[in-house]
Amino acid sequence: MYDYLIVGSGLFGSTVANRLKNMDKKVLVIDKRDRVGGNVYTENIEGINVHKYIICHLIHFLKYGMML
Numbered sequence: 001m002y003d004y005l006i007v008g009s010g011l012f013g014s015t016v017a018n019r020l021k022n023m024d025k026k027v028l029v030i031d032k033r034d035r036v037g038g039n040v041y042t043e044n045i046e047g048i049n050v051h052k053y054i055i056c057h058l059i060h061f062l063k064y065g066m067m068l
């Protein structure tokens, strides 16, 4: 039994899941893709992390995290 179901394992879903886990909540994260990370997913090709979907060059965070 889970406390929370999070749809989407992008930056937002992953961050919220991590925060909830740190609060001892049981979290299930599902995603329609067969990989985690959403649009910032990268593949390591010959030692270099290559973006597969978009080219994020800098990820901006709020002072205390994205939401919680």
Ligand SMILES: Cc1cc2nc3c(=O)[nH]c(=O)nc-3n(C[C@H](O)[C@H](O)[C@H](O)COP(=O)(O)OP(=O)(O)OC[C@H]3O[C@@H](n4cnc5c(N)ncnc54)[C@H](O)[C@@H]3O)c2cc1C
Binding pocket: 007, 008, 009, 010, 011, 012, 013, 014, 030, 031, 032, 033, 036, 037, 038, 039, 040, 054, 055, 056, 057, 058, 059, 060
């Ligand atoms: C071209 C481009 C450049 C960008 N550059 C930057 C940058 O330089 N710096 C920056 O801070 N931000 C940048 N962004 C924004 C960046 O993409 C977001 O900040 C961040 O990746 C969004 O994360 P997210 O978790 O909200 O969404 P996403 O990364 O889109 O994750 C959503 C996840 O939900 C899943 N999903 C969606 N619908 C369903 C469903 N029905 N069922 C199951 N799973 C589902 C998707 O498969 C995906 O894995 C850029 C965006 C674009 C388009």
